Amino acid sequence: MKINGQQLGRAIILLFFTVFIYQLHVSEDILKLINPKYETLSKIGAGLFLLLFLAQMHRVFTFQEKEDNHQHHHYAHEHSHDHGDQPLTLKKVISYIVIIFPLFTGILVPLSSLDASIAKNKGATLSITNTAENSGKENVTPNEEDQQDVIDHNAIDPNIYKNKISKKDYDQLRDNVVNQSHIMMDDTLFSTYYQEIMQNAQQLEGIEVTLAGFVYREADFSPQQLVIGRFLVTHCVADASLIGFLTEFDQPMTLDDNTWVEITGTITLTEYQGAELPLIQVKDAHIIEEPDQPYVYPVNIEIIE
Template identity: 25%
Template structure:
């Protein structure tokens, strides 16, 4: 049997910690800072937590303030005994909350990219969390007219011969590459950033000389020339713990004037360069200009990039028709 006072103190501390955790989640959502920590599909799950957590905190506080004031049997769930155990148990909740409240919410940058190692080719297909059903549904837009050209039978045949899927994982990239190839300017959209770069990298020999426009932050390591850097984004699968720095080499006459972590827009032409003995994409920049960091600085895998592409350019065409 233990004194109820000690139990009340512990329940009060626990209720405050749980309530603080719920409040912190709501703060991140209200300040649009969840993007810095979680992928969109994980944010939905996290946002289901504050209400249950507040109910738990209320229950603990009620038990602490209005519970039986007599002796309470605590033999089944003993409280932490000793200073070290108490500090350890409560520190597991307190320290993360303190870091979250005291440190600014900001996106990962070049320092973390240097530690993780910049990737210049599309990551292993396994990271895309694909299923056979998703692969099938991704090509629902195959019969649509490709943007930027009056598509005929001969042109279709030429594109199909040029962009042949190498395996089951590259079928979607082949379809996306056909669409990208028809564009007068390939704008790397954030919604399909990694898939766009992946498709061009897979068929890099066909995209040489094509015009491209892309935004990202500047990453430069000690092995790069002054006129070279990587325009980069962090690819997030679930949370920032698994974030992968993903970039494209850029070469330009004024590249040296842009420091690491500067957000820029690159307009130029696609080339093929050799990096560490492997061919990779490189942009010969015609124009490099600073831009504001986007509200959502990370990129995420898209389970249906072909359909997303069709939707994006369908909206663009509708907007142009309304203007005309």
């Protein structure tokens, strides 16, 4: 019996991937990486790694009886792609190092959540202004606007993992937004409310909102102004975009970027970089801990009931 070291190495790498993904799920760190909607897919991925590992294990040992067979096999395709039978060259060592790299950083380096510096890079205020501008145009055709709302937010409950909402409930909820005197933006429906407020800013003027988010600033803000927002994650955090409101306090604010706050304030209208957008006049604010689940997700509507 012989042990093929390289095949064993490959098997161990596959197993490490399996266990690494599994651990991400167990520790719920996976939520720092992907939208919970794709959790199942990622579990399937871990399962496939396990399957490949088990298959690979059968190549690690060469038993006497199979030896001849194997030799023949080896010579028959000398020019074919790498089966891991050929001797270890520097090039191959490097490629194994590359494959081990994410396991290494994944296991040893703690995951962080995205912060204001990323928002800055992604051009956060650009997207804030955009949504507002968009809504202006859509207001012309109320019918279509309605349609868009129904389709637009697709989301997930980050905390309860109940990531679906029936279309009936959803429509009702949307109708309620406009009639509410005080909007509580909870995590589950954050993106829904955000879209509603961005699109119906005129109608919602004067209404109170309560929301939690982190502080983010642009260079051209006045000392009283901040953006309070959350990252919206569609698929994985690489596609995260900041959704947040411009807020104004009655005194200059010294809060650092990335501080988490919960605010209550009134929706007013303002102009920023040539676009009309809602601004929240803050009445009450207090600093909070960063939530366990800092991201928000688009709502998933069950169209088929």
